Amino acid sequence: MKPRESESPLDAPAAGTQATEAFELLSDETRLAILVALWEHADPFGDDDAVRFSDLQSRVGTADSGQFNYHLDRLDGHFVESVDDGYRLTNAGRKLVRSVIAGTGIEAPELEPTRVDISCTLCGAAVEVQYERGQVYVSCTECEGLWNGDGDDDHSGHLAKFSLDPAGLEGRSPEEIYAAAWVNTFQTIFSMIEGVCPTCTGQVERELAVCRDHDADGRCEECGHRSRGVARFRCTVCKRTTRATLGVLAKYHPRVVALCYDHGLALQYEFNELSHIKARFDRTNTDVEFRSVDPPRARLTTTIDGDEAWVELDETLSVVAVSD
Template identity: 60%
Template structure:
C-alpha cells in the first residue's frame, strides 16, 4: 500500500482545509462555545428551511447574561461551525457533524455488553457463538474453537468485529446490536471499496496484504489471522481503516450480487436481522488462491448450491476478471 508523506499531518493536509486542525480543537475547548452549538442543534430541523436563531434568543438559551462576552464566543465559531445570516445564526455542516458525533456517543459513557450467546453457529466448527462489546467494537466469538483472528487484546475464538457507536445500542437486544453493527460495517466497507472514506469523505488507499510467514494451521502467530491474504483500506486524511476478507470485497461486485440474487439470496438488501445474516453465512462458501505473486493477484471463488463464480482481484482490490468456471 502506498502511503502519504508522513512528515505532514494528515489532518493539516486534508483537501480544502482552511487551517491547522489544532485551531478547530481550540475553538471547541470552551464550555460556552459548546453550549452555543448545542442550542443551535436543539433549534435545528432538517426539514425546515428556517433554522436561524436570533442573537438574543440564542444568548438566552445558552444562559450568558454578558452580551459582549457571549458575542465574543459566538464570533469565534462563526465562519466554520456557525453561519451568520440576516435572520440570525444557525449551524453549518461542520457544526452539525460535530454535534452528531456527540449524540452518537463520542465523549459519553460507553454501554456495556457482556458476552451473550445468540442464535448463531460458528462457521468453522458449528459451536455456540457469543456476542459482546468492547472499546467501541461489537464482536462475535466461538465458545469452542480458536476463531478467525487473535491478538493481544482479542480473546480466543473471535470470528468478526465491527465498529458501532453507543447510540446503536438504543432499544436493541444483543442479537439486534450485532445485526446493526453488521449492516453498519458493510455500508462503510462499500464506501471504502469505492475509494471514499465513510468518516471524512477523503480518498481511500486499497490493497491486498499478504503475510509472508503465514502459518496455515489455525491462527498465524505473526499476523494473528486465519487467512494469509486480506483486503485492507486506509484513509490518509483521518486515518480511518478497515480489514476484511477477500470474499467481502468480491461479493460487492455486481456479478456476485446477481449470482447470489438469482439463487434466492440478496447480498445488499434485507440483511438487518440475525436470521438473514445466518442465511448469508450458511448458504454460500468462499475460497481463494493466489494467481500471481508480482504483482499480487488473487482469484476468489464464490459457491452457492453447487454453482461457482470466480472473481479476480488485483493488488489495489480492483476486479480484473469475472468468470463462471463451469
C-alpha cells in the same frame, strides 16, 4: 530535532493548521453550548433552522452580551454561519454535534458475552456477541476464530470485530446489535472499496495484504490471521482503517450479488436481521486461490446451491477479471 518554540501543544505540526484551529475554537464551554443550542433548535426537514441572536443567547444562558458575541464570532464561519434570520450550524458543526450524540462523552455501555442464534463458520459451535469500547466482538465458544487481537486489543480469537457507536445499542437486543453492526460495517467497507472514507470523505488506500510465510494450520503465528490474504483499507486524511476477509469482499461485486439474488438471497437489501445474516453464512461459500503472491493477485470463487461466480483482485483490490 529542533524543539518547538511555542509553548502550546496545539501548535504541533502533525494535525495541520485547520485541525489545531478547530481544537482551539472548541476549547470553551460557551462555544460548545452554542453548538448544542443550535442543534436542539434545528429541524432537518424544516424551512427555518436559524436562531436569532437574542434567542440564542437566552438558550445558552449567558448574561453578558459582549462576551456571548465574542464567542459566537469565533465560531462564525467555521461551525456556525450567520444568515438573514440569525445563526445556524454549518455542515461541520452538525457533524461535530452528531459525533457527540453518537457516543463521544457519554458513559460507555457494555454488553457481556451473549449467545446468539448463529453458528461458527469454522467449526459449527455456538457464537457469542460482546460489546466493549465501541466494538462489537463476535467469538466462537469453541475454536480459536479467525483473527488475533490488534495492539492493546485482548480479544484474541474472535470471528469478527465491528465498529459501532454507543448509540447503536440504544433499544436493541443482542441479536439486533449484531445485525446493526453488520449493516454499519457493510456500508463502511462499500465506501472504502470505492475509495471514499465514510468518516471524512478523504481518499482511501486499498491493499491486498498477503502473508509470505503463512502457516495454513489454524491461525498463523506470523500474521495472526487464519487467511493468508486480507483486504486492508486506510484513509490518507483521518487515518481510519478497516480490514475484511477476501470472502466478505467478494460479495460486493455485482457478479456475485447477482448470483446470490438469482438464488433468493439478498446481499444488499433487507439483511439487517439475524435470519438474513444467518442465511448468508449457511448458503454461501467463498474459496480463495492466490494466482500470484508477488505481486498479490487472488481469485475469489463464491458458490451457492452448486452454482458459482468468481472475481480476481490485484494488489490494490481492483477487479482485474470476472467470470462469465
